[in-house]
Amino acid sequence: MQTEISQTDKSRDRILSSAALLFCEHGYAGVSMRKIAENCEMKAGSLYYHFTSKDQILTEVLNIGIQKVHAAVADALSDTPKDTLAIDKLRRAVSGHLHALLENSSFTSANVRIFRQVPEEIQLSNLDVRRAYEALWEKFLIELKEAGHLHANVDPRSLRLMLIGALNATLEWFDPKLGEISELADRYTNILANGMLRERNL
């Protein structure tokens, strides 16, 4: 049984966390190896013992970012009783995504912020984990549709893109020090589920 964490692993993690935070704040090109090193109290040259290049750090940050939010939403959707209301399942998934995005780690937020600005080859290396996460939501929404919970003219794919887009955009303005993530999740769930208008419009 091997549960000790080596010094190497600790340094690796510190480097990745620092990079994620800085990428999120200043963009990929706006962050230098020197600043990443400074942020974890090392010197720039030392980073190359753990990673072969800045691109490799970036690639790992992007992958971890999706894996974390995937795990959060999968957990939120897993142990729900059979008779859970559709809106409550939705609320759990929304809440899981928002927590992963807005608190704890910067990996998910770094991914959301910089994905489209990094070199295309690196975007491609992030596609597998992205598709797996998209499939998780798609499966959930298709099940709602087939159980008759969605309006007839709502397409699961379009809905997923809008929904995740709306959640990701909270990154631009929401400050977890000033507001409760659970309340945010409730408000978003309410509007997504019931809409904003009182009259039903076709």
Added chain:
Amino acid sequence: MQTEISQTDKSRDRILSSAALLFCEHGYAGVSMRKIAENCEMKAGSLYYHFTSKDQILTEVLNIGIQKVHAAVADALSDTPKDTLAIDKLRRAVSGHLHALLENSSFTSANVRIFRQVPEEIQLSNLDVRRAYEALWEKFLIELKEAGHLHANVDPRSLRLMLIGALNATLEWFDPKLGEISELADRYTNILANGMLRERNL
């Protein structure tokens, strides 16, 4: 009457358009003065005849980005007949925002992509135009609320943040060459207005 466009003005516009496009694609720090110059068939030194610094170009790009989307939405909301349905006004505003964001110019999309990553002082210099645009939406949504068109538990400010966030996020995946913006606007308007679930949930 002075309608001629001087060579100076033409060059200025080309520089700003090139910068907007490149900022949008690669982020602020990811774009060099040399690349901006190359993109409008000039040399880097020439840019400094028109602008004193890269930051000045950035500042103008950000301001123009908001001004364009503001004008588009203001136009969409202006000449509507008095008896226009709430959902139709919403559709017009949504459509105006999406057209400004996804076609024609890169100024608005550059703003959405890079705003949070630029130096704080430059974010501050963009605040006035941003607040004016936010006020346009807020006014529209408060009028809907006071006319009794919004659900009681829907707060105009939260709604605005969610709504504009959802629209801005389309930038990450929508390709105007592959889909119709008007159809996108319809789908978003429908879900925002009526929600996704058939059952009404409180």
Added chain:
DNA sequence: GTCTATACCGGGATAGAC
């Protein structure tokens, strides 16, 4: 594993010719 020192390149910006 982390350091210092350094190579080499491309960044923003300026000066002065045309």
Added chain:
DNA sequence: GTCTATCCCGGTATAGAC
């Protein structure tokens, strides 16, 4: 108005001491 030439800084990455 645009060019070329150049300055100085900070970028990524490597080599070798400790």
